[in-house]
Amino acid sequence: MGSIEEERPFLEEGSVLLQEVKLYTEDGSVDINGNPPLKQKTGNWKACPFILGNECCERLAYYGIAKNLVTYFTTQLHETNVSAARHVMIWQGTCYITPLIGALIADAYWGRYWTIACFSAIYFTGMSILTLSASLPGLKPAECIGSLCPTATTSQYSVFFTGLYLIALGTGGIKPCVSSFGADQFDDTDTHERLRKASFFNWFYFSINIGAFVSSTLLVWVQENSGWGLGFLIPTVFMGLSLVSFFFGTPLYRFQKPGGSPVTRVCQVLVAAYRKMNLKVTDVEDQTLLFETRDKNSVIAGSRKIEHTDGFKKISFLIRCFVEC
Structure with missing residues (x-):
């Protein structure tokens, strides 16, 4: 009982902090002053x-x-x-x-x-x-x-x-x-x-x-x-x-910060696709390499995280055929 009583203040403090976090958006947006926006007052x-x-x-x-x-x-x-x-x-x-x-x-x-x-x-x-x-x-x-x-x-x-x-x-x-x-x-x-x-x-x-x-x-x-x-x-x-x-x-309003030129990111994707088109991922744990990032938010400011999808396998195959032919 004593250990529970000792830990209770820390549990209550963590609960309060969690409630405070939920008062604000978690998608990387900011308000007009550059601060995390309150959900109840913005957007x-x-x-x-x-x-x-x-x-x-x-x-x-x-x-x-x-x-x-x-x-x-x-x-x-x-x-x-x-x-x-x-x-x-x-x-x-x-x-x-x-x-x-x-x-x-x-x-x-x-x-x-x-x-x-x-x-x-x-x-x-x-x-x-x-x-x-x-x-x-x-x-x-x-x-x-x-x-x-x-x-x-x-x-x-x-x-x-x-x-x-x-x-x-x-x-x-x-x-x-x-x-x-x-x-x-x-x-x-x-x-x-x-x-x-x-x-x-x-x-x-x-x-x-x-x-x-x-x-x-x-x-x-x-x-x-x-x-x-x-x-x-x-x-x-x-x-x-x-x-x-x-x-x-x-x-x-809620604002997303500019994330840089999309032309640069498109070129990066094409270069990465070309360099890794022969990469073979067999280990189940290595599947995490296919995600944009393991973090909660995108590495690009102002952008949403790109989730893993199998929908572009055909495109990758066509790019490979085009390059090899």
């Missing part, structure tokens, strides 16, 4: 409305422009259908290339939060310039007189395309980061939070569709019936509000 659904709002407004702005952009080129800038379609395809292609830049910057340098914040500001600037180019008489061609339609001047084109491609750059920083930043708000080591993460993605795609639906119906109608200036101003205002609300939610 989860408390932080998600600001993230979902940013995505919804960004999609509303994007589709509000893309859905009717050919019509704007032909009716306001007096372009031919072929020229208008070419401009729109190049712009949309740029919108799908720039996420590579945004993802690289987020993973290697700024992190997801600052990448979303900075590129959202660029997006809002582009929307503002686009709205001005469609509203001010000096920034757009004059109306057609009969069959005579004056073409846009070089300065008018410059202002319009500056706004348009700032939007393309802005979407490149938002699109690859918002869903991941939302996932960062849920601790993977907590069973309950991991289940909530699946629900978050349902709401994430729902917010995308809401933004696309509103822009494809209401905004298109406003642009064609109430003027292009107002049609571009509405998504600009929503984009500005989403930027403000995104910053407003900063104390609630």
Whole structure:
């Protein structure tokens, strides 16, 4: 009995320490001050409305422009259908290339939060310039007189395309980061939070569709019936509000630190796969060598641990055949 009584204070102290640890996330995330975030005060659904709002407004702005952009080129800038379609395809292609830049910057340098914040500001600037180019008489061609339609001047084109491609750059920083930043708000080591993460993605795609639906119906109608200036101003205002609300939610966010360039890690994997393709692991205990690390967390800051899987055996076989052949 005496030994139990002597050990009881240590057991109670260990229990208290364990409870304190569970108050904080265990996935390597930090709060805005760089400290382990409290589960009750950060992340989860408390932080998600600001993230979902940013995505919804960004999609509303994007589709509000893309859905009717050919019509704007032909009716306001007096372009031919072929020229208008070419401009729109190049712009949309740029919108799908720039996420590579945004993802690289987020993973290697700024992190997801600052990448979303900075590129959202660029997006809002582009929307503002686009709205001005469609509203001010000096920034757009004059109306057609009969069959005579004056073409846009070089300065008018410059202002319009500056706004348009700032939007393309802005979407490149938002699109690859918002869903991941939302996932960062849920601790993977907590069973309950991991289940909530699946629900978050349902709401994430729902917010995308809401933004696309509103822009494809209401905004298109406003642009064609109430003027292009107002049609571009509405998504600009929503984009500005989403930027403000995104910053407003900063104390609630959980942040994953940048983990370095993903290009470097991909090259490391290819080199390691080539060097170890003839390695044979027979001992059961040596199977632990196939894991990324024996530690609880990933060795790469800001990344989650890669669990062992047998799903890539065929890929390894194909790489070996390619090299040997």
